Amino acid sequence: MRTFRFWLTLGAVLVCLFNYFGFDRDNLLFFFVSIPAWVIEMYREVYTVNPLFVYALTIGFYFLLGYSIDRLLAKRNREQAA
Numbered sequence: 001m002r003t004f005r006f007w008l009t010l011g012a013v014l015v016c017l018f019n020y021f022g023f024d025r026d027n028l029l030f031f032f033v034s035i036p037a038w039v040i041e042m043y044r045e046v047y048t049v050n051p052l053f054v055y056a057l058t059i060g061f062y063f064l065l066g067y068s069i070d071r072l073l074a075k076r077n078r079e080q081a082a
Helices: 004-020 028-033 035-043 051-081
Strands: none
Touching: 004 028, 004 051, 028 035, 035 051
8 A cells, every 4th residue: 555645746746747738728627736826826827937836836745745644644553553
């Protein structure tokens, strides 16, 4: 069984590639899952920011989210084992 870090990062990479190659014509899927794009949109038009930067932020965000979930689950499992 893989970790949340793996699956969330893989999902983010797939969504970014889907958007990058133009399959997400209206960017609906990308903006639905990209929390960094939401934050950027609050301060400026997301279309003025380099898309590769937004993709990197999205992948990094989901990696850190998965890492945090894995750490919390490992901590809970250690506490239950003790």
